[in-house]
Each structure stands twice: as structure tokens, then as C-alpha cells.
Amino acid sequence: xxxxxxxxxxxxxxxxxxxxxxxxxxxxxxxxxxxxxxxxxxxxxxxxxxxxxxxxxxxxxxxxxxxxxxxxxxxxxxxxxxxxxxxxxxxxxxxxxxxxxxxxxxxxxxxxxxxxxxxxxxxxxxxxxxxxxxxxxxxxxxxxxxxxxxxxxxxxxxxxxxxxxxxxxxxxxxxxxxxxxxxxxxxxxxxxxxxxxxxxxxxxxxxxxxxxxxxxxxxxxxxxxxxxxxxxxxxxxxxxxxxxxx
Amino acid sequence: xxxxxxxxxxxxxxxxxxxxxxxxxxxxxxxxxxxxxxxxxxxxxxxxxxxxxxxxxxxxxxxxxxxxxxxxxxxxxxxxxxxxxxxxxxxxxxxxxxxxxxxxxxxxxxxxxxxxxxxxxxxxxxxxxxxxxxxxxxxxxxxxxxxxxxxxxxxxxxxxxxxxxxxxxxxxxxxxxxxxxxxxxxxxxxxxxxxxxxxxxxxxxxxxxxxxxxxxxxxxxxxxxxxxxxxxx
Ligand code: FES
Numbered sequence: 120x121x122x123x124x125x126x127x128x129x130x131x132x133x134x135x136x137x138x139x140x141x142x143x144x145x146x147x148x149x150x151x152x153x154x155x156x157x158x159x160x161x162x163x164x165x166x167x168x169x170x171x172x173x174x175x176x177x178x179x180x181x182x183x184x185x186x187x188x189x190x191x192x193x194x195x196x197x198x199x200x201x202x203x204x205x206x207x208x209x210x211x212x213x214x215x216x217x218x219x220x221x222x223x224x225x226x227x228x229x230x231x232x233x234x235x236x237x238x239x240x241x242x243x244x245x246x247x248x249x250x251x252x253x254x255x256x257x258x259x260x261x262x263x264x265x266x267x268x269x270x271x272x273x274x275x276x277x278x279x280x281x282x283x284x285x286x287x288x289x290x291x292x293x294x295x296x297x298x299x300x301x302x303x304x305x306x307x308x309x310x311x312x313x314x315x316x317x318x319x320x321x322x323x324x325x326x327x328x329x330x331x332x333x334x335x336x337x338x339x340x341x342x343x344x345x346x347x348x349x350x351x352x353x354x355x356x357x358x359x360x361x362x363x364x365x
Numbered sequence: 366x367x368x369x370x371x372x373x374x375x376x377x378x379x380x381x382x383x384x385x386x387x388x389x390x391x392x393x394x395x396x397x398x399x400x401x402x403x404x405x406x407x408x409x410x411x412x413x414x415x416x417x418x419x420x421x422x423x424x425x426x427x428x429x430x431x432x433x434x435x436x437x438x439x440x441x442x443x444x445x446x447x448x449x450x451x452x453x454x455x456x457x458x459x460x461x462x463x464x465x466x467x468x469x470x471x472x473x474x475x476x477x478x479x480x481x482x483x484x485x486x487x488x489x490x491x492x493x494x495x496x497x498x499x500x501x502x503x504x505x506x507x508x509x510x511x512x513x514x515x516x517x518x519x520x521x522x523x524x525x526x527x528x529x530x531x532x533x534x535x536x537x538x539x540x541x542x543x544x545x546x547x548x549x550x551x552x553x554x555x556x557x558x559x560x561x562x563x564x565x566x567x568x569x570x571x572x573x574x575x576x577x578x579x580x581x582x583x584x585x586x587x588x589x590x591x592x593x594x595x596x597x598x
Contacts, residue, residue: 127474138474188473188476219475222469225468287476289481289486290468291469292384323383326382326383326384329468330384331384331461332384332388332464332465334461334465334488335550337480337485341479349557350562353556353558353562354562355560356388356557356558357561359389360560363380363386
């Protein structure tokens, strides 16, 4: 496969970035998108050029490290698929592909396609956990969890924190991420004691990080590799209003 | 080590300071304005019953509540509530729009939308158009400044006189379509923003928003259309 890539190159956080065109003559339909960048980087290194920096870790779609906007779509055109799990067979031979980093004030660019997503970590640190005393595991049946609640909580907990929701949102809002974190604990009995405090603090941190405001476009849900529903955003709103008045 | 979570008074954002809170204010004020749009339409449709009925309705708006309330008192209460809701709606819209613009200082070379609707994408400029339209509308029928032959107290005459001019009717029609789009996204969005959402409502709330918006546009546009067609004279 022959592919033409236009990749965002930016030497550092405050450097000026630009798109650079690369021709990759030896792509294979079985390659993942990140392997394509690996192959290109080998060529760049052989030419003594700076390789393209991009984030990756598990390469099996579960860690949330990878992420780039491919032809105007976070993680590329394939539904429910991270960039690392996107294969070149979804592109036509001779395709022209534009690759950009996530763009949000809260996700400053570190280099090329790598952005700093520590804002998400700070949001989780603000309350995306339960304060459980550690010790021996309690008897499993001492806290009963209704099956529908467990299923819904698992749907929310599928979030891998990649940031595609922010990248896709016309407002650069982090509502889907925060909604997932608030919901997966708020749906379970273990999350109840701190439920109000959690939502207030996560939202306060979200605002402090400089994310935009949700205007219910639903682009986040369409871009989410884990297909997390914006129903959780309604749940977040409800919990926040509850936390404010009750 | 993680400390147990507690709501710290200083860390608690007030409704007017957090983005979710502003959205809740926008949704609540939007619901008030929406109820007005529906009520106003139901009243306006009395124009089809003829001048006596319509003018009696217009007069009735001023005398409703008598003898407990004085002339026009309830009307003014409603006007004040509406002005307050409009102010809150616009204030919240500006605040969240600015936050969103700030949140992405450098845009994409290319970002494709896959899920959003035309209605959702035109909320902001649509809102500006609606505001300009409302100002014109008040100058036309309430203050009579831009009405071709305003007669205080003869609402039926004023409506027909204005809508007989096709540019006025055309502008009104376009404005109503913008209102329809705004209501369509607004109704659905308000349910989401206020968290009034349970799995069963998900199936019908988009469709319901569409039907409501279409009915509002059809009802309002029927009046200038009937004037232009010569049915109302
Ligand atoms: S590298 Fe882990 S999800 Fe893509």
C-alpha cells in the first residue's frame, strides 16, 4: 500500500507546528495505524531525521495511551476502535491521510502528536475514587449490587481516559469523561457515601482545567472507542444538581 | 494517601459559577421561554376566529385576574418573568460559549462531525437571530413603531397590516424556522442538561422534540401565510 501522510510536527510545547508531508510506499493492510508510524519513523531515523513522537502503550485498545485525530476523526474513521487497533485495511491504497494531535487548551502539546493529559489525572485525583479502608476482602455477598446497576457501572467504567471525547467535542468539553467517572462509582453501593462530594469536586476540577461546556452535540459518544453513552452526561448533570441542592 | 472526600465550602462551585450550573440555568430559563412560545402561539391562533375574538383575547390579557388584580398587572408580572428568563438565558449562553471558545485556542485543520445536528450547530447564531427578531417583533406589534398602520387596541388590524407586506412575512417565516431549530435542540437538550433522563425517555425525546418544534413552526407560519393568501383581511 502506498500512503501519503500529512503529519503535525511540533518540536516542543511552545514551538510553532506545521504539517509535513511523508510518502510511505510500503504499508500493508495488516498493519495497525501505529505500526505505520513505526515504519515511517524507521525511514526517518535512517535519513537522520527526527522521528514522529506519538503516545502508545498497550497497543491492544485497553490502556488509552494512543490517540490522534486521523482525517478529522479522533482515533480515525473506524467506530469503537482506538488508533492502535485501527488497521490500514480500512484505508484505500494511495489514500491521503491527515494526522493531528488532540486540540484543547487543557491538553497542551508536548511534541508532535503527544499531548499532556494530566488534566484527566487531576480530575480523578479530585475524587474519582472511593475512600475504602484496606484490609482483608469483605464477604462478597455482604453488599448486594443489583445486576442492572452493575452492568451500567461497567459500561461507564469502560472509559480508558484516552481523551477522544474532548478531542471530538466542538467545545473541547470533558463532560463524557467526567460523566463516566462519576457514574461508575455513583451507580454502586460503595460509591454512595461520597457521591455528592465526588461530583462537586470532579466538576470543580474539570472547570479549573479549562475544558469547555457541553452543548449536547453527542460527538464525544460517536468518537469514544468504548462507545460510552451521553446518557451518562445526563446522569452527571442530575447528580450535580442533586449535589448542589440536597 | 487519599483523604476521605468531603464537600469543602470553598471548593463547592455555586450554580452560577460552574459550567454545568450555567447550563442548568440556561435550560431552566429556556423552559420558561419555551412555555411562553407555546402559550403565545395558542393565543395567536385566535386570529383565525376573526377580529372580535382576537381583539377580545388581546384585551383579556390585560383584564385577566380581575377583580383581584388591576388592569395589566398580571401581564406585567409575566413580562418581568420573561425578561428575567431571557436575561438569564443570554447571560448563560454567552458565559458557556466564551468558555468553549477559550477551551480550544488552536483549531483543527480538519474535524468531521458525525453525530451532531444542524439544529445543535446553529444554536448560538440562531439565538442571536431570534433576539434581533424579537426586538423587531416588539417594535412592530407592541410599540407600533415599525408597523405600517398601527392602531392601539386593534391587534387584529395591526397583524394584518404588517403581514400584508411580503418582506415582513418572509422575515417572520425565516425567524420561525430558526425558532423551530432552536426549540428542537433546546427541548431535547434541556432534558439532558437537567438530568431528566431515564432509559425509557431516550427513545421518544428526540422524536417528541421534533414534533413539538414542527408544530410550533407550522402554527406560527400559518398566520402570515393566511394573510398573504387573503384569508385574513
Ligand atoms: S495503545 Fe493502549 S489503547 Fe491504544
